[in-house]
Structures are given as C-alpha cells and as structure tokens.
Amino acid sequence: MTHAGPAVLLAVARVSGEVVPARAQMATTLGFHIILACLGIALPSVVLLAEFIGLRRRDETALRLARRWSQAMGVLVAVGAVTGTVLSFEMGLLWPGLMRRYGAVLGFPFGVEGLFFFLEAIFAGIYLWGWRRLAGWAHWWSGVPIALSGIFGAMSVIAVNSWMNQPGGFAQRGGRIVSVNPAQVFFNRAAIYEMPHMILAAYMVTGFLVAGVYAAGILRGRRDRHHYTGFALGFVPAAVLTPFQIFVGDTAARAIAHDQPVKYASMEYVPRTARHVPEWLGGVYAGGRVYGGVRIPDLDSLLAGFGPGTRVIGWDSVPAADRPPVVWLIHLCFDVMVGLAFLLLLAGLWALYEWWRRRRLPPQRPFWWAGAVSGVAAVVAMECGWVVTEVGRQPWVVYRLQTVAAAATTNGGVITSLSLVIIVYAVIGAATILILRMLSRRWRRGDVSEAAVPYGPNPEPQDLAAGETGR
Amino acid sequence: MAAYVVGGILLAGITLYAVLGGADFGAGLWDLLAGTTARGWAPRALIDESITPVWEANHVWLVFDLVIFWTAFPHAFAAVMTTLALPLWLALAGIVLRGAGFAFRKELSRLPAQRAAGAAFAFSSLMTPFFMGTVIGAIATGAVPAVASHASLDAWTSPTALLAGFLFVAACGYLAAVYLTGEAARRGDQRLQAYFTYRAQAAAIAAGALSLATLAELNTSSPALYAGLTGRSLPLVVIAGVCGLAVVALLAAGRRGPGWHTLTRVIAALGVAAVVWGWGVAQYPVLLPGTPVTLASAGGTHATFVALIVVAIAAVILVVPSFALLFSLQSRRLLGTGEQGTLSAAAAAGRTGQPRAAHHQRPAPDPHRGPATPGAALGTIVIAMVIRRLRHR
Numbered sequence: 001m002t003h004a005g006p007a008v009l010l011a012v013a014r015v016s017g018e019v020v021p022a023r024a025q026m027a028t029t030l031g032f033h034i035i036l037a038c039l040g041i042a043l044p045s046v047v048l049l050a051e052f053i054g055l056r057r058r059d060e061t062a063l064r065l066a067r068r069w070s071q072a073m074g075v076l077v078a079v080g081a082v083t084g085t086v087l088s089f090e091m092g093l094l095w096p097g098l099m100r101r102y103g104a105v106l107g108f109p110f111g112v113e114g115l116f117f118f119l120e121a122i123f124a125g126i127y128l129w130g131w132r133r134l135a136g137w138a139h140w141w142s143g144v145p146i147a148l149s150g151i152f153g154a155m156s157v158i159a160v161n162s163w164m165n166q167p168g169g170f171a172q173r174g175g176r177i178v179s180v181n182p183a184q185v186f187f188n189r190a191a192i193y194e195m196p197h198m199i200l201a202a203y204m205v206t207g208f209l210v211a212g213v214y215a216a217g218i219l220r221g222r223r224d225r226h227h228y229t230g231f232a233l234g235f236v237p238a239a240v241l242t243p244f245q246i247f248v249g250d251t252a253a254r255a256i257a258h259d260q261p262v263k264y265a266s267m268e269y270v271p272r273t274a275r276h277v278p279e280w281l282g283g284v285y286a287g288g289r290v291y292g293g294v295r296i297p298d299l300d301s302l303l304a305g306f307g308p309g310t311r312v313i314g315w316d317s318v319p320a321a322d323r324p325p326v327v328w329l330i331h332l333c334f335d336v337m338v339g340l341a342f343l344l345l346l347a348g349l350w351a352l353y354e355w356w357r358r359r360r361l362p363p364q365r366p367f368w369w370a371g372a373v374s375g376v377a378a379v380v381a382m383e384c385g386w387v388v389t390e391v392g393r394q395p396w397v398v399y400r401l402q403t404v405a406a407a408a409t410t411n412g413g414v415i416t417s418l419s420l421v422i423i424v425y426a427v428i429g430a431a432t433i434l435i436l437r438m439l440s441r442r443w444r445r446g447d448v449s450e451a452a453v454p455y456g457p458n459p460e461p462q463d464l465a466a467g468e469t470g471r
Numbered sequence: 472m473a474a475y476v477v478g479g480i481l482l483a484g485i486t487l488y489a490v491l492g493g494a495d496f497g498a499g500l501w502d503l504l505a506g507t508t509a510r511g512w513a514p515r516a517l518i519d520e521s522i523t524p525v526w527e528a529n530h531v532w533l534v535f536d537l538v539i540f541w542t543a544f545p546h547a548f549a550a551v552m553t554t555l556a557l558p559l560w561l562a563l564a565g566i567v568l569r570g571a572g573f574a575f576r577k578e579l580s581r582l583p584a585q586r587a588a589g590a591a592f593a594f595s596s597l598m599t600p601f602f603m604g605t606v607i608g609a610i611a612t613g614a615v616p617a618v619a620s621h622a623s624l625d626a627w628t629s630p631t632a633l634l635a636g637f638l639f640v641a642a643c644g645y646l647a648a649v650y651l652t653g654e655a656a657r658r659g660d661q662r663l664q665a666y667f668t669y670r671a672q673a674a675a676i677a678a679g680a681l682s683l684a685t686l687a688e689l690n691t692s693s694p695a696l697y698a699g700l701t702g703r704s705l706p707l708v709v710i711a712g713v714c715g716l717a718v719v720a721l722l723a724a725g726r727r728g729p730g731w732h733t734l735t736r737v738i739a740a741l742g743v744a745a746v747v748w749g750w751g752v753a754q755y756p757v758l759l760p761g762t763p764v765t766l767a768s769a770g771g772t773h774a775t776f777v778a779l780i781v782v783a784i785a786a787v788i789l790v791v792p793s794f795a796l797l798f799s800l801q802s803r804r805l806l807g808t809g810e811q812g813t814l815s816a817a818a819a820a821g822r823t824g825q826p827r828a829a830h831h832q833r834p835a836p837d838p839h840r841g842p843a844t845p846g847a848a849l850g851t852i853v854i855a856m857v858i859r860r861l862r863h864r
Contacts, residue, residue: 078574082567092552100549104775107542111782114535122793125524129806180774
C-alpha cells in the first residue's frame, strides 16, 4: 500500500474524495482544541502563581484573581476535555488507515498521555471545587499535579505528532509492524524541538491571553491594582519565555532544514537546491515567481547553516506528487508566526526598559493596545505554526511512509460530519466566550442576584460575600 | 500471553468507564426526567453537586480505553471505527454536548439559557449510552468484519444491538439512581432518598428485563456468544442477576446507615461489572466475533503489549490513589462549587425542594415538561413496544 506510487494514491484520493473534507475536519477540530489545550497546559500554572503570591504575601487581590481564573478554568477544562475526546475518536473515524497500520507504534505515547489526562482531571476536580473547604496551602498543592501533568501530557501528545514528522523506533515486514521500541518512538528526532516549542507556545498563549483581558480593562480606564496585578501575572511569564521560544523555534527550523528539507523549502521558498539562497519576507509564490515579497540575498543560507555558502535543499529534490500542495500558505504562515513572535518580544522589551528605568509599567496607550491584542497575536502565531508543520508535511501523514490519502477513511459523508462539526464548534466557541464575558461582568458588578434561579445550582449571595473575603 | 493481559486491562477499563462514567450519564438521564423547573430543582441540585467534581475524571476512562484499543488491537480498532462510524459519531456528539452543556449550565445566569444548556446536557446523556450500547451490541453479534471499508447501518440496527443500546441507558440510569440514593441519604434528605430509591428500583427492573431480552435475542443472533454466556460465563451471569436482586432488596429495606448505602452501591457496581466481564469471558479470546481476529492477532506487537502493561501498572500506582483521594474528598463533601455558594447551604436553610424566589418562576414553556412517573412509564412502554417489534422482525 505504502510502496505504491504516489500518483496511484493521488488517483485513489480523487476517486474516494474524502481526503480533503477529512483533512478540513481534522484541521477545524484540532485548530479549535489546541487553543483550549494551551489553556489546559498553562493556565493552572498561572492560577497557581497567583494563588502562591496571594498566600505568601497575604495579597487579597492575587487570591481573588486566582479564584476567578479557576472558575473560568472550570469552563475551559470541561470544553477542552470534550473537544480532546473528539480528536481521539477522529483518529479512528477519519484516519483508520493510519491507525490500522501504525496504531501499535504511535499508540504508546497516547497511553502515557492518558495517565496524565487522568491526573489532570482528578486534581482539577479537587482544585477547582476545593476552594471553599480546603485549607490554603493544601489547596495550593492540590493544583500542582494539574500543572505538571499538563506539561507531561503535552509532551506525550507532541511525541505522536513529532513521530509523524520523524517516524522511527519500529520495524515492519510485509506491511505489518513486527517490533517497536517505545522509548525511541516517544523521544524521536523531532520530539527534541517540537516538545519545548509547543509547551512554550502554550505558556505564551495563556500568559498573553490573560494579560490581554486586563490590558483591555486598563484601556477602558479601569486603572486599579486588580487590573495591573492580573495583567502582570499573565504578561511577565509570557514575555520572559518569548526569547526562549524564538531560540527554540530557530533551532527547530534548522533541524527541519536537515530532517524534512521539503517542508523547509516550502517555508522559505527554495524551489531548487542551491547555495547563496535568499530569504523571502512575505510574498506569494506562483508559477515559479515570488510576487510582492522582500528579498534578502544569502540570508536563508546564513540562517540554515551559519554561512552564506550553505547549500539548502529545494523542493525539486522530490517528485511533484511528494511536495506540499500550497507553498505560499506554508511560507506566509511561517512568516506571520515569526513576525508576531518578534512583535511580542518587542512588547516585552518595552516593559522591561520601562521597569528598568522607572520601576513601572509603560504608561503609553500604544503599549496597552499591544498588551490587549497580544493574546490574539499569540494564538494566531501558534495556529500558523501548526499550519506550517501539518501542511508542510503533506502529502504524508507519516513522513515518507504513509500518505494522507492512504490513511483517510473510505466512508462517505465526511462533508456532513464536517458541516455539523463547524456548526457545533461555532456554538460552543461562542457560548464559551459569552460565558467568560458574563462571568467577568458579574464579578465586576459584585452582583449575583441574577444568578440565583430556581434551576440547577443555586448560588447564595451571602456565601459569595463570605467566599470573597473569608480566606 | 501479553496480549491476553492487555485484553484484561481493556476489559477492566471498560468496566470502570461503565460503573463510573455510566453513572454520570445516568444522572443526566434523571435530570432529563426530573420534570418542570420548580419541581425538578431539588433532584437537579443533587445531581449537579454529585457529579460536578468527578465527571471529567470519570470521562477519562473512555479516552484511556480507546487508546488501549487502538494501540494493542489496531486492526480491530480500524474495523470497528469504519463499520460503526455513524453510531460512534452520534455518541461523540453526545459526549461533546453533555460536557459542554453541563459546564455551561453551571455558569449561566438566565433561566432560558440555563434550560437550553441543561436540555443539551440531559438529552445527550440519554443519547450517548444508547449509541455506545449499539456499538457493543454490533461487535458482540459479529457484525464487524475483520477488514472494513465501509460503514454499515445494518450492523448496529439489529435487534440485539438496539436492545443493547436500551440496556446501556437503563444500566446507566440504574447505577446513577443507586448512587444518588446514597448521596441523598448522606445529606439526610429523606424525600430525595425516597425519590431516587423508587427510580433505582424501576431502573433495576428495566435493566434486568432488557438483559434477559438481550440474552434471549443473542440465542438466535449470536449462538457462539450465547453458548459462552450460558456456559463459561454462567457464574458471572448468575452473579449479575443476584447483585441486581440484592440491590432491589437492599433498597426496599431502606436503612439509613452510611455503610448500608456504600454496600448497596458496591453491589450495584459489581452487578454491572459482572455483565461486562460475562461478555468478555464469553467472547474470549475472539475480539471480533464471526472473524478470526483474536486478541493476539489484531495487529499488536509484543513490545507494545509490554509498554501498555507498564502504563497500566503506572495507572494503578498513580491514578488509583488519586481517584481514592478525589472520591474521599467528594464523599466528605469538601468539594463545593468554586467561588459560588454551595447547595448544602440551601439545604441547611431548609429550602430543599423549594424554588428560591417566587418571582423567578416563569410560566414559560418548559423543556423538561412532564413529571417523572408518567415520563418513566411512557419510557417503559416505548421500550416494551420496540422490543415487541424487534422480536417480530
């Protein structure tokens, strides 16, 4: 199956016709879930940081923020848990060919992920609902396993994705897996850079999103301690991690130039293998030309191998059928990701300069505008990164071993499930945002009378008052 | 050898999902049948408080089971996911709407929005176990081929598969009602205790009847499995029956000691576990009945089996104590609802069962129309009619 010519497989893809909708559905559900996954990985750490400061310094503001964030986290964790389950089902429902052939290999990291998902869900149940009756530090410690298992769970899932980019650690004979080395599967060649890249991305997305909420409030004139503390608790960790992320990303790009040269060639517009390859900033590649980009001579060679004479492999090294479909999308997404990362770095440097010279956050409105959009920018950068790694791997699902067409379901009707997924996810996404905004309005008013309805859970106003000040 | 150990681990995972996750779905079923907004407030409050801190952790058993299934038995996994794509998609839709609806209802503040989220939660709690039941029923009747290329409608709409779907719904409702009886007793709420005792007994009878009907149907639809259930698995089948009768008797005795209710819960869970293991033992070592696919020949490798056994040992070391901590904190009622007040405060104030403020009652149309008893009766009649029709087919 895998050894059949790609042209045959492409023909199969055209006949079955489910590959494109299956990819679109995977992209939609993964693109949606990944935002919640970032919050699931990193928000517990941010909440724990707030609670730590609150307990250590007896800081009521930080404690109140931690309580509120954990209520928001309750909603986000629930939506993340179910949208993550969708992906588990889709592994089989959309890609039975992949699972049938490689399930025995890539399944093991998912098993490890399952362990951490358990710990995350169990301790989330304790931490999120233990605010009222667990003692301060006992409650804080109950959150630590959530933060740790978020990181280890992310490593396990990224192990699978990086294995798809750099498959290894197994042997197959006659189309059957005959032996597996789980450690080599887990720590494959791409895992070394993909794992830190994604975990740092999760922390940046979460930190900047939290900061963005409070920066927007400050722009609206809510210049109080509550808002500045909320902003700093999100912004400072995210801004501190940004330079590390840029370093990891740069290392990853160089490794991709070596390990997955066609993906790298698409990211950087390298049609032919050559030395003295120029770097293109922006621009759309079509019909052998780049329209509208900025060309910097020799820079790509310099970036790929620290010398202008470095030889960079172009996409002409493989037959046309083995190249990704839309190189301009891959290139532009890569540029957007890198560009946004540098803008976020600048915002962090601005704050650092102001703090160094005057021991305060920048008072200028443009800084707070930047802060307000930093969360969205981080999300866009992260999504663009996923487009680069996933579209850049096409037409392969397992790099150079199995094509997406061979992995896809042969069942019809993916268009139907895709349409329903888009509707359901749009409703759930809108409802999540509405509920978070509603919670924020309710907190701001300090008014819960509206929440007291004779249906479902029934909050007591006097309890809320006690909860706000009673710790 | 390792393949059989992993088969046992998978069956244990399915058992835990059934007795823990299944009860959460059952709670949603009782939420659906709790009646109008005012009438259903007290049971809904108890349901909400009981499943809030635990449902996500219980849900992870499903993900864990899926992962073991596809890692250890990838060929069977691919065949099941292809053949039974439609009920699996529907069950998945139910999982998404159940989780999202439940989480949203808690935070929404306006009644119509709460009702919409609550309806999504409650209705999908009915839908999900039904479709999961049809999937298991289809596998048990040998409707999944060894190599599948297309989804099949016939596979999961056979009488056995549909009966299995109804059986799953009834079993979830049964477990939930038994657990909730204990929760009500722990809170000293005699009204709710009686309310759920009655429902637990009704669900026990429905689940028992559906089990017998499924068994009878298997006699013709899957003679090999029937032979296993009445042969090798007979002790487990008998245990399941005895547990069911014991629970009905214990509930009828209606003592209020905490140990009494723990015992009732354990026996109820044991009964459901005996059904799951009865199925597994009857089918062993075949994975997809009607095909040559066994535990050892479904595409797994020795190294993968060993890795999964290590994962399972790690789960016993790490996850089981964590679950014990969660359940013990939950049973000591140390887990309230976040920043908001808890329902226990309302119960202590003697307002259980009463709407908090009269002016919130609205004469608006209610999605949960109809009181519980006629609803349950109607459900039973519908199930009976479906069974009759199926048996004529």
